[in-house]
Amino acid sequence: MALPLPKVRIQEVEKIIKRDTHPTKTPGYDLTTGKILKELPKKGLKAITQIFNTILRLEYFPCHWKTGQIIMIPKPGKNPTEVTSYRPISLLPILSKTLEKIILRRLTPLLPASRVIPAHQFGFRQKHGTITADTQNNTQNS
Numbered sequence: 575m576a577l578p579l580p581k582v583r584i585q586e587v588e589k590i591i592k593r594d595t596h597p598t599k600t601p602g603y604d605l606t607t608g609k610i611l612k613e614l615p616k617k618g619l620k621a622i623t624q625i626f627n628t629i630l631r632l633e634y635f636p637c638h639w640k641t642g643q644i645i646m647i648p649k650p651g652k653n654p655t656e657v658t659s660y661r662p663i664s665l666l667p668i669l670s671k672t673l674e675k676i677i678l679r680r681l682t683p684l685l686p687a688s689r690v691i692p693a694h695q696f697g698f699r700q701k702h703g704t705i706t707a708d709t710q711n712n713t714q715n716s
Contacts, residue, residue: 579680582626584619590675591619595668602667603643611668626673639670 597609614622629635642664652659685691696702 579630579677582623582630582676584616584623586676587623587626587672588619590672594675595672600665602665602670603641604667606668608668611672622669622672625669626676629673639667639673642666
């Protein structure tokens with residue numbers, strides 16, 4: 575059994591919204607923008623914090639927050655009549671991305687000690703780029 579994640583604090587939500595939320599980014603299907611979140615009063619931030627804590631306590635991530643709006647972006651210089659000429663972008667609700675950042679901040683310090691991620695995995699890990707992977711592989715093969 576794992577220990578529960580610490581409760582989310584209103585200051586933490588406020589900090590992530592101020593620092594990591596871009597007011598001009600395209601919103602998801604819910605049409606909530608970064609500008610809306612940045613202009614919320616304390617009462618709104620408190621409500622969001624309570625929602626986040628309930629999600630963590632119940633260990634249930636809302637299905638609607640997993641729903642993405644897919645937009646196809648044309649690749650420059652490609653034939654627009656071909657499907658392969660487009661790059662899909664998935665727009666998720668902004669509150670979903672905010673909670674994901676909070677969870678990531680809590681889990682990242684726990685991962686090295688728990689050894690959940692194998693040592694040979696280098697993707698999506700800090701200080702584990704392709705150069706590091708190549709160096710480690712050369713060391714192991716010597």
